[in-house]
Every structure is written in structure tokens, then in C-alpha cells.
Amino acid sequence: MITLLLISIAGLAAQLVDGGLGMGFGVTSTTLLITLASLTPATASAVVHTAEVGTTMASAISHWRFGNVDWKVVAKIGIPGSVGAFAGATVLSNLSTEAAAPVMALILAGIGVNLMVRFSRGKVRREVTEKPHSTGFLAVLGLGGGFVDSTGGGGWGPVTTSTLLSLGRSEPRRIVGTVNTAEFLVSLAATIGFVIGLWEDLVANLAAVLALLAGGVIAAPIAAWLVTRLNPIALGSVVGTFLVVTNAPTVLEALGASEPMLWFVRIAAVVFGLTLAWVGVRRGRRNKRKLEAEKAEAAEKATSGA
16 A cells, blocks of 8 residues: 555656656656666556556647647657557566666666756747658657657657757647657557566556556646746756666666765765756746847837838
8 A cells, every 4th residue: 555655656746747847757757666666667667658548648638629739740750659669668578677677777867867968058948930840850759759768667758849849840839739649659559568578567566557647647737737837947957867866876786886886976966966957047047038138129120120
């Protein structure tokens, strides 16, 4: 019962993160499941993706109703993503527990570093330049995102959403809605792969799936409310730091690092991560002021020219 409660809390916390960033449910909940519930990496990823079939379906329906979905892009990125997710699930299911732990930890730590660095830049969204992405680009992005998502227990959002947002070729709401809708296909394909490779483990942990799903559903409306009040730059940096602190020691331990070295890495990651968060928030405020000044200047020139 205590374990199931911890898993529900993991789902709640992960959904709060995902609601604030538009990404992070998979990587956060997988890390928490491994850390708090002592699940193996493959089982944790299987539990997360099975629960995500329900959460991503609800998310897809919501985004569709609000007009946030570009169905052409869903197919172009979601189908390759499902192929990558199935392949990743198959690979992870056939790895031994000893081999899977450092591999997954390395992927999660890498995603954490990416989040820390990306949000430290303090970028603010500029005007959108409507220009469609090529089918080949979306296919490669989806394939890579799907593979990382299933082998790392998450990562679809950090890989795909962040890439598409940085290119600025569509409205942010359309990008988030489209990627979240495509994630249903990715989660479904990954779950099928885990069912084939880890059927007994999934059946044994069906209660964990339901607990994670319940926590995510409870947190969803709270996350929707928090997203308007939390600083996404600070939140993204903190999440990245959390992933590095909890996963980098696993990688180093597999390489033979001593316990004092592991604690040094944890402390250094916390200090470095919080510093990057502070830098990112300051840069974000400065960039926002600069963007507002540029818009005001452009408006003034347009008025004077008229």
C-alpha cells in the first residue's frame, strides 16, 4: 500500500511538471519509480508508458477540442515515433537489469543536462514564422524521440517539443497540442513492445499502472492552473537538475566511482543546476524586456510612417 501511494505521488508530481513545461511526465515519473518504488528500469518504463496511454488520450482529446492539433504533423511525427518507441521498448526489454540501469540512467541524465542548459539561456518566444517542416525532418525527429522515450522511460517532449519550439515555425499551443496528440501513438507502440517483452512484469505491476494514472489525473487540473503562475525557466532548470542528481550517480557507480565521489557529483549538480536556474531567470527577464522594447519601437515606427 505504501508503495502504491508513492507511485500515485510520483504520477501527481510528474503531471505537475508536465503541466508546467509541456514535457516531463515520463522522465520524472520513471526516475521517481526507480528511486522511490525500487522498480527495475525496464519495468518502470513499461508502467509509465502503459499509464501514459490513458493520460495522452485524454490530453489529445482536450487539445483537439481546443483546436490545438495539426493532424498532418501528428501523422508525420507520430508514426515514425511509434516505430522508434516499439524498437526502444524491445531493446530495453531484452537488456538485463544490471545493463539496463546505467543505460537508462545515462539517457535520463543526458535529458537533464539538456534541460538545464536550454532553460539557462532564458529565451523568450518571438513572432512565429509559419513555415511547414519537411516530412523527412519530422520523421527523423519522431523516430529519435520515440526511441529515447521508451529506452529512457520518457523523453518524447524534451526531444520533440523543445526542438519544434526552438524553430518557431508554428504557434506554441499548436506545437504542444500536436506533439502531445502524437505521443498517444508513441505510448501505445511502446506499451505493445513492453507487453511482448515484459508481460508478466506488467501484469504483476498493474496496480502500479493504475496508481500512476490516478495521480496524473488528479494533478492535471492543478497543473493547468499552475502553468499560468510558475516561471517555466526556473521549473525547467530544477527538473533538469533533479534528473542529473538522481541518475548521474548510477552511471558513475557502474563505472566504479567511490561513494565520496558520488556525493560530490550530487552536490556539484545541485549547485550548478540552481546557478543555471538563476542565470536563466535573469536572462529571461532581460530578453523579455528587450523583446517588448523592440515591439514598442516597431509599433512607433509603424504609427509615424502612417
